[in-house]
Amino acid sequence: MTARSVGRSEVLSELPLAHTSITRPYVSATRGLARWSGMGDQSVRETVAQDGQVSSHGFIWTKTRGTSSATVEEREDMEIRFQSNTRTGHRSTCSKYFSSPLGQEGLEALGDLALKEGRKELLEGNAVTSARIGERAQEALAKGLETLSKLTELNRTTGYGQILGMLDPGIDLWAEIHGETPKNVAVEPLGRRAWHLALLCGLEDAVLSVADIEALLGLSKRGAQALLARMAKANPLLVEKVRQGRSFAYEIRWAQCYRRDGDWYVDACDRDEIRRARAAKDRVIQETSARRGTGAGYIAYLHSTANPKRAEYLATHPLPAGADGAWRALVEAGDELALYEYLVAREAEAGPVPSTPEVLVQEAKGVAPRNPLLGQPAQESLESAVVSTELSAKVAQMRQRMAAGVGR
Template identity: 55%
Template sequence: MKNFVDSTDQALSGRTAPQESRGRIRTEHLIDLVQRCVGRSDVLCEQAIAWTAITRPYISGTRGFARWSGNTSRSVREITGPNGQTSQAGFLWTATRGTASALADERDSMELRYSDSRTEGRSTSLKNLHPSGSLEGDLALEEKEVKGSSNDNAPLSARITERAQVVLDEGLKVLASLGDMNLMTASGKVLRMLDPGLDIWSEVEGEKPAYVATEPLGRRAWSLALFCGLQNVVLAVEDIESLTGLSKRGVQVFLKRLMEADPLLVRKVRQGRSFLYEINWFDVLHPAGDYFEQAVARDEIRRKRAAKDHAVQATSARRGTGPGYLAFLHSSSNAKREQYLADHPLPDNASEEFKALVAEGDEMALWEYFKAQEAEAGPVPSTPETLVAPSKGIAKEGTVGSPLQAQPAQVDPEVLAAMKARICASTYA
C-alpha cells in the first residue's frame, strides 16, 4: 500500500505549490487555536478548517477546504462568514466566499485566513509572543513561558483540572516546535499525521468503506490529540471532560470508541480507588512511535473525494460552453427539463437523430452531438465581411468593390430633365 506521507502531499485541490507546502508555519497561530478550543465541544468542524488554513495557506476553494479539513462543502459554507467578516466561532476571516459561474472569467475561489484572537481585542497572554505575532528566538518555547499560559488566556471559559493543565502545557510546547511541513523534517511528519483530512481522524457513518485502511478514530480524537501534542498521556474521565467539553457519559462513549478502534491506543489502569486511562498517542500515531505503521495508507477518503470533485469540476467546465449548456438543458440531468422542453419545443425540421437523443436524455451523448454540429458549422468569423456577399456590378474591372455599397440607380434622362425644370420653376417663382 502507498505510504500515507507521500499520498498526503498530492496536489489534490486549490493551489498547491511544493515550495509553499514546505514554508514556515505560524506556530503562534497553532497555539492560539488550540487554546481557544479547550472545553468547547461545538467547534470541531471550524477548528479543522482553521488548522487547514494555518498549515496549508495555499489551499483555496470550498471543495479544497472541505477535502483537506475532512468536512463537507456545505459545512464549510455554513461555517464561514460573509466577505470581510469572521466565521461562527471567530477562527476564520473570509477574504472572499467565492463566486460560481458558467463563465471562467466570472468564477472566484473561496479564500480563508486564520483570525488570531489578539487581532479582535481578546487577551492571549502568551508571554513569548511579540505584538507582531512572531515568537521570541527560534520556534521553541521555553517551558517557563508556556507554563500556566492557558490559565491566563481569556478565550478559555472552561476551568480545566490540574492534570489536564499539565498535559495542555506540554502539548503547547510541542506545537510550538512544529514550524514547517517539510516531510524531511520531524516537524513536517508530525504535522502531516495531525492533518484533519486523514482517514484516521474522519467521521464515517455506518459501515466503514472498503477503501479505508484503518479504523477511524473520529474528529474528537484529533482535537484531543492536538491538546496532548500527540504525546502519551494519563488522564482521568474528568480531565478529558474539562479538555473536550464533553459530558461524563460522552467521554465514556468516546474512550470506548478509541479502545475498539485500536486496542494499543488506550489502556485502562487503576490508581488507588480510581481508574485512569493511558492514551498512547505517541506510541501508535507519532512517526517516531513504537507501533507506528508508516506503510498504511491513511488518506483514501480524501482521494475518493478528490476524484468526485474532479468530476464535478469537469462537468462545470463542460456546461460552461455553448454545446455543454445546451446538452444540459435537453438532458435528464436538468431538473427543469420538462418545463424547458415545453417552453422550447423541438423544431419541425429537427433530425430523427436529435429527437432520439433528446428522448433518451443522455447529457454526454447530447454534448457530443452539439460539439459535432459546432465543428461542422466552423468557427465564428471575426468580422461580418465574410457573411456579406458582394453585390454584382459594384466593382469595376481591376478594382476591389465594397460589399456594403449599393449599385448606382439608372435614371431616364428625360425624367431627370423634367425634375430639374420643376425644381428651378419653384425656386425662382
C-alpha cells in the first residue's frame, strides 16, 4: 500500500481508510471508519465506491456501503477491504485477524529487499521509477519499506507494535483540525501530509531535500516547503536544516522524536482526544436518530424547533382547539426532548398496546378512553359500538319475523 502511494498526492484520501482496513479489519460502519481513519463521515462516503466496486484510485474495495433506511445501523452498515494489486481476489485482509495481504513469505521477502547488483529492489519499483525520485529519497524509502514489512502486530509492548500504533492515522499527532483545537490535546498535530511522509519513511530518521519531498509525496515546491514549516512549528526538534555539499537538506527525526528508544521521544501513540471528541458527537447523533425513529420521537421532532419545516408543518397540522394545555405549552416552547419525554410519559400511563381488539373490548367495559393529547374522552367506546351494532341487527330480525306473521 505504501509503495503504491509514492509520488501520488491524490491518493491521500484513500490511504487512511486502506491503512485502517489492513491494521483493524474489524472496524466497520461509516462513523467507525471515519473515527479510526481520522476522517469525516461525509469524506468516507465520498471516498468509497458502490457495493462490490473499487475506489477511484484502486486502494479500497467496498463490500457494502449501507442502505437508505430508518434504522441507523443499516444506514451505516459499511464494510471495506484493502484492494491489493498482488492478487486477483478483492478482499486482501482477513475479516477477523490482522494479517498482511502479502502473507508471511511476502513480508520476509519485502523485509530483505532482495539486494541485487548492489542496489535495493523495491516493491512496486515501477511506481518509484515513474515518480523519478532521487537516490537519497530511494534510500529513505527502502529503509522505510523494510521497517514496514516487519510491522505484523499491534502489541504496544513491542517496538514494532509501538511503531504501528504511532502510525495510526486517527491519533492526535496526524489530525487535521478545522476550528477550535480540543483542550486536552498535548501534541501539536502535524497533519495528514506529514503522516504520509512518516509512513513512507517507516517512522525512521531521514535526510531529504525539498525536491525529495516533492517527489515522494507528489507535491509542488511550495507545498513541500509549507509542510516542512508546519512540522518545524509543531515540533522544533523534528526538523533541522543541514548543509550537504553546496546545497541544503532537512534532517527529519521521526525515530528520535516518535519512537520509544529516541532521544526526544514523545508519547503520542495514545493521544486520541480528537477521536474521542468526535466519538462523543457521533453518540449524540446516533442517540438522536434512534429517538426520532420511534413514534413519540418523530412526533416530538415535527413539533420542535429542530425541524426546519416546523412552521410549515404547524400551518398544515394546527393543534386542535381543545388540545391539552401542557402539550400546547410544550409545542410553543419547541423543546424536542421535553416534547419527547411528555409523550413517553403518556405512553407509559396508557400502558402497552394490546395484541388483539378483544382485550380493548374487555378492558373498556363502557368507559370511554381519553385522548392523551386532547385531554378529552372519546365520544363512543369500542364496546358500546359493538353492542349498538348487534342490537340493530336483532331489531331488524324481529321486524322481519313480525312482518312475516302478519302476512299469514
